[in-house]
Amino acid sequence: MKRNVQHRVYLVGLVLLLTLLGCARGMQDLPDVGVDLSIEPDPPQMGPATVTVILTDAEGQPLEGAQMEIEGNMSHAGMVPVLAVARETSPGRYQAELEFTMVGDWFMLVRADLADGRSMERKIDLPAVNEICGDTPEP
């Protein structure tokens, strides 16, 4: 490969890199929206779980009518996420059923299309999903 061709290859690569630097990608969050996530059973464990999300506005009022999807994923690359569409069970309260497929650290992504037309995605860490715990019933 001639030297001037090599130099052109490097120059094109540099231009491409600089172009890409202007394009960051990431989650779109709405700081004025409150997201309160809880999981049953608590503490979370491997297997079926019920995820409850309460959406509130800046005044603490429930946000009704959102279309919500909940994604559970692990902190390690290479795993399949678990996805569930949440249904609104009461104003601003949304529930979904999903299954934790492995023990370890998970994170939940709450993606919602709000009634006011805005969209959001919020990450909530869920450390230490444990193995199934068999509770001894109280006498």
Add this chain to the structure above:
Amino acid sequence: MSQVERRFDLLALPVVGQFLAWRHARTAMQLPLLLLAGLVVFDGLFGPQLAPKNLATVLVWVHYRGLVVLALLLAGNLFCMACPFMLVRNLLRRFVHPVRIWPRLLRNKWPAIGLFGLLLFLYELLDLWASPLWTAWLVLGYFGAALLVDGLFRGAPFCKHLCPLGQFNFVSSTLSPLEVQVRDSATCAECTTKDCIRGRPEEAGPGGRLRGCELWLYQPRKSGNMDCTFCLDCAHACPYDNVGLSTRLSGSELWSDPWRSGIGRFSARPDLAALVAVFSFGALLNAFAMVSPVYALEDWLAAALGTSSELPVLAIIFALGLVVAPALLLGGTGWVSRQWAMAAASGDERSSTVPPLWAWVTRHAYALVPMGFGVWLAHYSFHFLTGFWTFVPVAQSFVSDIFGLQLLGAPRWDLAALVPPAWLNPLEWGFLGLGWLGSLLVAYRLADDDDERSPWPVFVPWAVLLSLLFTTGIWLMGQPMEMRGTFLAG
């Protein structure tokens, strides 16, 4: 008399051989990996800081690790051959011409052993597998280190004496089926120019130069794959087309002990033996850090130390796993083996030829390589096979976010495994079993070389150690995986 052995030579094949014989073949292979490295750095720095959704963590910790061990198993050191760090370094050397020689005191593997151990330690401490940002900085750091070292010193000292990935590849490639080696030793015997190591001017073109081996491996005296990056500079420099990429008996270099160009004798290199030990015990430690019992151990250690910091806890685990355990197990096994060897040879002239303990352990430590590689192969292939297709939705997401294009529709986050889950355990056990058997074979051949009349007293202690490591590997692979990035409870 000519000694031309009948071997399958990749460089003699049509198309593939012609491509590899092209002096720019390495550059052609390095360019795509440089592009991928660029994507890794870009997405790691600017993409979503979620490991399953970022090209940095997916491509490095799932695909790179899996492909590198499979390439080493099936072919050879292909990733050093296509190393993107060296491509950038070669560009630098168009403008910077180092004259310094790497310091004699550092012309060994001790710096590389330290860096390899440090890399494994930082992998756990910084949860590199869960951090696109740290992964990107690791790649950038690699580029920086390669440029700094090879910008200051002649040859390829970064590859030979420092690069942790390179050391992993060098040790593993002792088991590879392909080796860069001389085709006809008689041709080399008549060669006076030694172009394979000195290089030579180009015969045509603008007056450039064909490099010789930058890792100081003189082809006629080169034996095996240790320290060979498969760069093929020697093949391109040889004016007689007398260097090939040909088949050999995998692992055979571990039990032979000739004087090797650029290396010396394996039996006289305690640093190489230590590298093998860290490689092998590091495999077990790296797998251990992903299963449930390690968190109980960490919690116990933290409580005993009265700390909630991960650093001292991990430091203790790594000191035990990479220093204390190998020293005790190898030293103890070597002592027993040596004692039995001397007892078997007592009253015989052989008893006076038994080497000192340190040399004995050095010589026999190379039997660990197949077992260690088996553990790395089982571990990395697990993640590769279970997460193979995850690059598809991440790439789709990348293209959508950056270019606003739908690449093959919406991201297919349901894609992951390449093989059915039921295949995984048999594959892991198979890789571990192959490693164990390979190690037993090497240990027996080494024992047979020591004393062909009674190899068993030498062999049995090493066989017990290798079986212990094999059992540990089986136990590890049977533990529930529990990937945690957060840490100590109390």
